[in-house]
Amino acid sequence: MNERPDGTADYVSIDGPTALFLAIKGRCGLCAEPIVDVAAFLGGPGAAEAGAYSDPPMHEGCAEAALKLCPHMARQHARRATGSRVPEGSAVPEGFSEAKPEEWVMVLAAGYGTGLMPAEGGGTVPIFLPGSYEGVRRFVYEDGVLIEKTDS
Template sequence: MTGPSATGPAANGPDIPPSLAARPHDARRGLPIPPVNIHPNPGGGSHVDFTTINTTASTRLAVERRCSLCGEPMGYWVAFLGGPRAAELMRYADPPGHPECMTAALSLCPHLALGRHRRARADRPGAGIIPPGSHGDKPDRYLLGVTRTYRTRFIPEHGFTVYLPAPFTTVRAYLYGPDGRLHPATDTR
């Protein structure tokens, strides 16, 4: 996969919104670091973990109506990204973001962009935590839904927030092609 450099997208790479391109970049992968992937260290400071969402940061950003990927205020439209089941239930474990940032994530995030890319095994350090009720299986498609409003609901017994969007005005589907990469599907509304 072609990834972004520290100053912007690589040749033939995705268009990265300026607010996302302005984020600090991971030195190893060259990817912008979303604020929801920065975690506090017990002894002070912080570390980056792309496999786990910082629930405190994601909840705060969603309540403040800020993009989970770039941290900037969201305007009129917001987007949610997930599998068909999340769209059916209108319940998301991942926080909302700008439609442009979420679209960029489809090609920037290796877990999303590559069909064969899997999450780290749960017994590995930094493998992340799958929210209760999630099966952890990767869907065969991702849906990007755009709406105006949403609600957040923190579930204290599980220690995570669920995001509840209003009905979507636009839904774009993305499927894995024969090349193993995510591509826009034709069944978009």
Template sequence: MNHASEFPELMRKLPIDRRRNVPIPAVTAHHPDGEPDFSTVDGREAFRLASEGRCGICAQPFADEVAFLGGPGAAAVGAYHDPPMHEGCAEASTRLCPHLARRDMRRLTDRRSTGELPAGSSPEKPDVWVMWICQGFSGAVVNAMPVFLPEAYTRLRIFTYTADGQLHESFDTTPGVGG
């Protein structure tokens, strides 16, 4: 069972989903009944927080670097639908978000809060996740969905699934780390 003290410092003030016992990220969409829809990002909130220089997970201001987390396709084109985050919040998401942490966990397909996937997104889950860490970003709205364009990366962290389906970091471009 997760306890708030086990969450990264920046995430400890977030509301907790009592059913899943995990923090509710700041950009999580909500169903009409108020229940969090973890499968959908609230695009307006994501763009608002990003434009204010704040993390899409904890809503706290960025100090210097920002991180983006997505599949290899997002990294290849340098464009992300999920908002910028603190590196620590992105790293915690690789452990706390069931969709990321476990290969066999799939997102709901009905997307009850919006019914839409961002343009260019695939419902297929990647086998590899790329954390792009950089100094800044720009953003745009394309087809009513936010798109975040990170600056050139200073580091990349690569996460893959183990034989038992758990996500783990397999490579970090920081000198002396990963491999």
């Protein structure tokens, strides 16, 4: 997430340099407060399986808020911004999918690392690498709304 000049949230893109700076400093990519216990990561099943995320580490509560407040995640039929609504300089790591997953996976990890990957179209973008998985939560769409999947 970026912050617009007026202070409102911009969920269209991630400010890569700021996200990387916050992660290196052990701070949440959403609220910028220190991450003390576990770090939460949000992405699709492929990101959880690969252990590599384009979204920065965050608090579990901040990740829960993102799932509710980010229109792309919260609503099944919300589309990602395209064209002039995408901030200049936005980039996706090579090999990462921009398609909306049918399931969102929140990985809770003890520690994490950071790295840089080539970006589609040139340059590099930060990636975030969870440490050992402490927990996994899954969220699916039911009647177009995102809900937590339970094992029952």
